[in-house]
Amino acid sequence: MSGLQVFLEYTLAGIATGGVYTLVGLGFVLVFKASGVFNFAMGDMMMAGAYTFYLCAVVFDLHWAVALLIAVVFSCALAWLIERTVLRRMMGQPVIAVVMATFGIGFVLRGIAAIAFGSEAYQLPALLPRAPFFIGDIMLPGKSVRGFVLTTGLCGAIILFLRYSRAGIALRATAADQITAYAMGxxxxxxxxxxxxxxxxxGTVAGVIAASVTSLTPDLGTIGLNVLGVVILGGLNSVGGVIVAGLFIGWLEAMTAAYLPGDIREITPYIAVLAMLMIRPYGLFGTRPVERI
Amino acid sequence: MSALEVCDLTLSFGGISALSGVSIVAADGQITAVIGPNGAGKTSFFNVVSGFYRPTAGRVLLDGRDITALPPHRRPALGIARTFQNIALFHGMTVLDNIKLGAHTQLQTGLFGAGLFLGHARREEAELTRRIQSDVAGFLELDTHADKEVQDLPYGLQRRVELARALAARPKLLLLDEPVAGMNREEKQAMSRLILDIRRQWGTTILLIEHDMGMVMDLSDHVAVLNFGRCIATGTPDEMGRNQEVISAYLGEPGAPLAGQAA
Structure with a gap:
């Protein structure tokens, strides 16, 4: 295989992984935009969704689409419950208190998963066909490619939703100015x-994709930590930034895996983030608050 | 007939009382000005009317209905709209989207239905956009700026967008918190004309906080004067101009001429 071919193959595979980061990143950004809270339970909510999918698809042997639908509905209900019982009571508290609460929620979810399912790794059913994809001579893992198509569609839908739907506009208004949004009804x-x-x-969709590419353990949520880097890189309040940064981090990981020895892959995203923070502390596309004096 | 009736309002934060025993009535279709020195409790009063503060005692009646305990997001649907002392537009969004948000509660479809982008929600929204463009934006001469992002507009126009957003819901009661603060003479005159036009066109009841005494004298039918959280006088602008207590509380020196005096 020629050098160029290796480069392209890893590039495309990396971008495909980046799609999952992007999705999880969008989950972070949505919550942050609306409430200014960094949700550390995001990774674990993703894990909870993936286990629900496993339960439906493997234990109850449902069709994967039905299983995914049930998993999404279940995790929405779970999120609603968390919002209702924990976060709503904390409205008006300092942001750091709420952030710590999300940490706690994450630990609880992880603990429940460990008790219910044990710590062994499960294989998810082939959600997406395994058959590899060829672009010319370049071979790509089929799951990654199809996962990427799925994430692209979902990202597009989210952007359209935020930009044009009334709920999306209400969300952006809340993000821009909570008090005024309240006064607007x-x-x-x-x-x-x-x-x-x-x-x-x-998060559920991302979790199912991530778990079907590797495997499902209660620690699936730690991918959320990688995504933390992505979100900071892209700018905490920027949907576009998170998409670009997610793909970029995925690509960067693939590149280091291809050309640099072993474990460096684990730390490259953080190095990129560190460099970024020194040059542009608001992230690639984050907005710097401008005060008129 | 009074659109808004505030009875014996008391508002305390801990031991500090921001308002004590304030009663103000805004007559239907009239312009009522609330004046007073800084810290007199004018904005606190507005915040009670729009629901951000729950009063310690007293009642707020809108068209005879007690709304004292109603949360702020439920009030626009009853016809209350407001602008803010510091311009509070939604940055990063266009002028049109900002104005449309003012009519948020007028739409029938709920947030969740709208999120799913159902056909009905879309038709309703298209209708709203059309109405805003023809009515409100045209009226306030904002139509040429509809697609610009609000933070790129000059200050005077941003104020007008805020006013347009408040008008989008066709409110019965409009609360204006220092609508001409920081404006030059021409901008102030334009804004005064707009406020009169709004009343003429829609019969809106207007409650106005303003420091510019000239403007208060010209515009208002009725004036209420607050000082240290108490309502020390109410009456017509002329009466207020002659009231010694008002003059000494608000303007400092007795006998000073009122007309044209800016704060």
Whole structure:
């Protein structure tokens, strides 16, 4: 195989992995945009969705589409419950307190999964056909490619939703100015609930894709930590930034895997983030708050 | 007939009382000005009317209905709209989207239905866009700016967008918190004309906080004066101009001429 071919193959595979990062990143950004809270439970909500999918698809032997639908509905309900019982009570508390609460929620979810399913790794059914994909001579893993197509579609839908639907506009208004949104008659609490549910739904899809590419363990959520880097790189409040950054981090990981020895792959995203923070502390596309004096 | 009736309002934060025993009535279709020195409780009063503060005692009646305990997001649907002392537009969004958000509660479809982008929600929204473009944006001469992002507009226009957003819901009661703060003479005159036009066109009841005494004298039918959280006088602008207590509280020196005096 020629050098160029190796490069292209790893590039495309990396971008495909990046798609999952992008999805999870969008889950972070949605919640952050609406409420200013960084949701550390995102990775674990994703894991919970993936286990629900496993339960439906393998244990109850349902068709994968039905299983996915049930998993999405279940995790939306879970997110609603979390929002209702924990986060809503904390409205008006300092953001850091709420962020710590999301940490706690994450640990609880992980603990429940470990008790219920044990720590062994499960294989998810082939959600997406395994048959490899060929672009010319370049061979790509079929799951990654199809997963990428799925994530692209979902990202597009989210962007359209935020930009044009009334709920999306209400969400952006809440993000821009909570008090004023309230005065306009926007039910800010419902917007919060809606973003949490949307994040959970996106996370479930991402979790199922991620788990079907590798395997399912209660620690699936730690992918959320990689995504933390992605989100910071892209800008916490930027949907476009997170998409670009997700793909970029995926690509960067693939590149280091291809050309650099072993474990460096694990730390490259963080090096990229560190470099980014020194040059543009608001992230690639994040907006710097401008004060008029 | 009074559109808004505030009875014996008391608002305390801990030991500090921002308002005590304030009663103000805004007559239907009239312009009522609330004046007073800084810190007199004018904005606190507005915040009670729009629901951000729950009063410690007293009642707020809108068209005779008690709305004292109603949460802020439920009030626009009853016909209350407001602007803010510091312009509070949604940055990163277009002028049209900002204005449309003002009519958020007028639409029948809920947030969740709208999220799914159902046909009905879409038709309703198209209708709203059309109405805003023809009515509100045209009226306030904003139509040429509809697709610009709000933060790119000059200050005076941003104020007008805020006003348009408040009008989008066709409110019965419009609360204007210092609508001409920071404006020059021409902009102030244009804004005053707009406020009069709004009343003429829609019969809106307007409650106005303003420091510019000239403007208050010209525009308002009725004035209420707050000082240290108490309503010290109410009456016509002329009466207020002659009231010694008002003059000494608000303008400092007794006998100073009122007309044209800016804060």
């Amino acid at each position: 926007i039910n800010v609490r419902r917007v919060f609930a809606l973003t949490w549910m949307a994040a959970a739904a996106i």
